[in-house]
Amino acid sequence: MSLLTLENVTLKFGGVTAVNNLSMSVNEGEVFALVGPNGAGKSTVFNMISRFYRPFNGKITFDGQNLLDRRPNEVASLGIARTFQNIELFDHATVLQNLLVGRHRHRKTTLVEEILFMGRTRSEERKHRLAVEEVIEFLDLQAYRDKMIMGLPYGVRKVVELARALATKPRLLLLDEPASGLSVEETQDMRWWIDDIRRQMGITVVMVEHDMGLVSKVCDRVLALADGAKLAEGTPTEVQSHPAVIEAYLGT
Numbered sequence: 001m002s003l004l005t006l007e008n009v010t011l012k013f014g015g016v017t018a019v020n021n022l023s024m025s026v027n028e029g030e031v032f033a034l035v036g037p038n039g040a041g042k043s044t045v046f047n048m049i050s051r052f053y054r055p056f057n058g059k060i061t062f063d064g065q066n067l068l069d070r071r072p073n074e075v076a077s078l079g080i081a082r083t084f085q086n087i088e089l090f091d092h093a094t095v096l097q098n099l100l101v102g103r104h105r106h107r108k109t110t111l112v113e114e115i116l117f118m119g120r121t122r123s124e125e126r127k128h129r130l131a132v133e134e135v136i137e138f139l140d141l142q143a144y145r146d147k148m149i150m151g152l153p154y155g156v157r158k159v160v161e162l163a164r165a166l167a168t169k170p171r172l173l174l175l176d177e178p179a180s181g182l183s184v185e186e187t188q189d190m191r192w193w194i195d196d197i198r199r200q201m202g203i204t205v206v207m208v209e210h211d212m213g214l215v216s217k218v219c220d221r222v223l224a225l226a227d228g229a230k231l232a233e234g235t236p237t238e239v240q241s242h243p244a245v246i247e248a249y250l251g252t
C-alpha cells in the first residue's frame with residue numbers, strides 16, 4: 001500500500017525549476033532512495049513533504065490525506081519526521097534535551113515550556129522520557145546522553161539527529177544524506193540502523209544519499225532526479241545501470 005504519494009509536483013525558485021512535474025509513490029514499510037547530482041531537487045522534495053515549501057501545482061498525499069491542506073506542525077503530528085542535510089540540533093543543549101524537544105509532537109506544552117521542563121504531569125514526563133531513553137539505547141548513544149551537542153564529534157551528532165527524528169515515533173522518516181561526512185565504519189553503522197528502523201520499528205524510510213553502495217544495500221527502490229525531473233526509477237541495480245542516469249552523473 002502506498003503511504004506517500006506525489007503527483008505532478010512542481011516548484012520554482014525565481015527562474016529555477018527546482019522540482020519539475022515529479023510523481024512518486026512510496027509504499028508502507030519500504031526504504032526508498034532519491035538520488036541525483038547536486039542541485040537536482042532532492043532536498044526540495046523533502047521540504048515540500050514537510051510543508052516548508054508549497055508546490056506550485058500537483059498533489060502530495062500521506063496515508064490518503066492531502067498534505068497540502070496541512071500546516072508544517074500538523075505534518076509532524078501525522079507522523080512524518082526528518083533529518084537535515086546540515087545537522088539542525090541545539091548546540092548548547094545535551095543529547096537528552098535535544099531528544100526531549102524532538103518528542104514535542106506528543107505533548108500539550110509549548111516549545112518554550114518544553115525546553116524549560118515545565119507544564120507537565122509526572123506520569124506524562126515519565127512516559128516521554130522512557131520513549132527517549134529507548135531511542136538512546138537503540139542507537140547506542142548512552143555514553144553521550146548528558147553531553148553537550150557542541151563538543152560531540154560530527155559522526156555522533158549525525159546519529160543524534162537521527163535519534164531526534166526517531167524520538168517522535170514517526171511512521172515516515174525522511175533522511176537527508178544520512179551518510180554524508182561519515183567514515184566507512186560510521187556509514188556501516190548507519191546501514192544497520194536504517195535496516196533495523198525498518199525491520200524492528202516498522203518505519204517507512206525515504207532517504208537522499210550520494211553513497212550508492214549504501215543505497216544498494218538498504219533500499220528497495222530508487223528514483224533518480226536531474227534538474228528536478230525524474231530520470232529513472234527502479235531497483236538500485238536498474239537505476240545505476242540506466243543510460244540517462246550514467247549520463248547525468250558523467251555530465252555529458
Ligand code: ADP
Nearest residue numbers: 013016018036037038039040041042043044045
Ligand atoms: P539537492 O538537494 O538535490 O542538491 P536542492 O533541492 O537543494 O538540490 O536544490 C534544487 C535547486 O533549487 C537548486 O538549483 C537550488 O539552488 C534551488 N533552491 C533550493 N532551495 C532554494 C531556495 N530556498 N531559494 C532559491 N533556490 C533554491
Ligand code: MG
Nearest residue numbers: 042043044085
Ligand atoms: Mg540536498
